[in-house]
Amino acid sequence: MDITYSQELARYFDRLRFEQNMTQEALVEGIISLRQFRRYLNGTSYLPQEVINLFSERLGYRTAILMLEFEAEKIKEARTIIDFYNYVANRDHLSAQQFMKNYPIEKVRDEGTKILYQNAVDHLELQTGKITEDVYLKRTLELIGYPEIMKRKVLTTFEITILSSLVNVSGFAEQKVIADRLLLMADNPTLIYSGQNEKMLTYVLQRLGQYYGRHKEYHKVLETCDKAIKYNLEWKIFYLLDFIYYFKALAHYYLGEHEDYEKALFQCYCMLQTEGSALRYERFRKLVESDWPINFHEFAKQYIEKNNLKGS
Numbered sequence: 001m002d003i004t005y006s007q008e009l010a011r012y013f014d015r016l017r018f019e020q021n022m023t024q025e026a027l028v029e030g031i032i033s034l035r036q037f038r039r040y041l042n043g044t045s046y047l048p049q050e051v052i053n054l055f056s057e058r059l060g061y062r063t064a065i066l067m068l069e070f071e072a073e074k075i076k077e078a079r080t081i082i083d084f085y086n087y088v089a090n091r092d093h094l095s096a097q098q099f100m101k102n103y104p105i106e107k108v109r110d111e112g113t114k115i116l117y118q119n120a121v122d123h124l125e126l127q128t129g130k131i132t133e134d135v136y137l138k139r140t141l142e143l144i145g146y147p148e149i150m151k152r153k154v155l156t157t158f159e160i161t162i163l164s165s166l167v168n169v170s171g172f173a174e175q176k177v178i179a180d181r182l183l184l185m186a187d188n189p190t191l192i193y194s195g196q197n198e199k200m201l202t203y204v205l206q207r208l209g210q211y212y213g214r215h216k217e218y219h220k221v222l223e224t225c226d227k228a229i230k231y232n233l234e235w236k237i238f239y240l241l242d243f244i245y246y247f248k249a250l251a252h253y254y255l256g257e258h259e260d261y262e263k264a265l266f267q268c269y270c271m272l273q274t275e276g277s278a279l280r281y282e283r284f285r286k287l288v289e290s291d292w293p294i295n296f297h298e299f300a301k302q303y304i305e306k307n308n309l310k311g312s
Contacts, residue, residue: 002193003046003154004043004112004193005193006040006043006045006046006047007040007041007042007043007111008111008112009052009070010037010040010041010047011110011111012070012073013027013055013059014027014041015109016059017059020059020060022059027055027058027059031051031058052067073109074110074113077108077110078110078113078158080103081108081113081116081117081120082199082200083099084096084100084103085117085119085120085161087099088120088123088124089123090280091127093124093127093128096120096124097124105117105121112156112158112159113158115143115144115158115159115162116158116162118143119140119143119161119162119165122140122143123136123165133170133171134171136169137166137171137172140162140165141166143162144159144163146166149163150177150178150181153191154190154191154192154193155191155192155193156192156193157192157193157200157201158200160182160185160192160200160201160204161200161203161204163178163181163182164182164203164204164207164208165207166178167179167182167207167208167211168207168210168211168214175211179208179211182204182208183223183224186201186204186205186208186227187227199237199239202231202232202237202240203239203240205224205225205227205228205231205244206228206240206243206244206247208224209221209224209225209228209243209244209247210247212224213247213250213251216254218251218252218254219251219255221247221248221250221251222248222251224247225244225247225248225251226248228240228241228244229241229244232244238274238275241267241271242268242271242272242280242284245265245267245268245271246264246265246268246287246288248260248264248268249261249262249265249268250291252264253291253292262303265288265299265303266299266300266303266304268284268288269296269299269300272284284296285297
């Protein structure tokens with residue numbers, strides 16, 4: 001069992017006993033010491049199976065049922081907060097602010113998920129000019145316990161998502177250290193505790209693609225984007241593929257690979273048409289037409305015609 005998972009499970013037991021008006025002392029009596037229970041809560045000691053069984057019994061649950069409830073609750077809450085994070089990432093400020101009114105941070109039970117929520121709030125305040133990049137950087141470093149977090153071998157998806165936000169913060173001296181660590185982790189899924197939040201890994205890779213592009217490391221852009229496409233295919237999702245193909249198009253273009261550039265840009269267009277969001281398409285149209293002297297829609301039309309001719 002991963003130490004982070006152990007800690008989350010210990011906190012889940014602590015919440016269940018609180019909801020039953022049971023003291024910590026009553027929960028642990030005859031099982032372990034109160035000091036040991038607090039080690040589990042702090043994440044400094046692993047919660048063994050025999051203790052899990054005894055806690056479950058004391059709380060009136062079968063262990064298997066309790067574990068299923070624990071997983072289901074974590075996944076449901078995580079997906080809810082990921083929606084909020086995506087509102088912020090897509091600069092949908094009205095939806096983000098409405099979410100915060102309906103679902104304040106105090107309602108979030110899982111500590112790891114609460115950290116992601118707080119980072120989304122900080123990111124929203126950065127986007128809307130309420131805080132500066134320096135303040136955002138300071139808050140984020142404190143939120144995830146940097147640099148100590150870099151000493152841990154295994155990180156959660158939420159932790160690497162928050163770390164990835166730092167690679168594009170100007171003036172942060174350790175961008176490359178974080179970017180290279182995250183790219184390495186993307187190649188080694190055993191180093192990431194996903195918690196069924198695979199979409200967030202694509203988001204991490206999208207940020208890495210942006211970082212490597214800004215530093216003109218175009219082969220790394222392609223490597224990063226290809227990983228994101230591979231993961232999307234494996235998980236049967238289409239998350240952020242418009243951005244991924246857009247970054248691929250830029251990288252191929254700057255590498256002088258014209259056919260690959262056109263193919264990637266056309267794939268970006270196709271993803272946007274699949275999503276069917278007029279606002280998102282318009283956002284990308286402006287991006288594309290500021291990067292290249294083309295009409296995005298006409299480019300796609302000509303690409304289709306050209307490839308039909310080749311196929312005939």
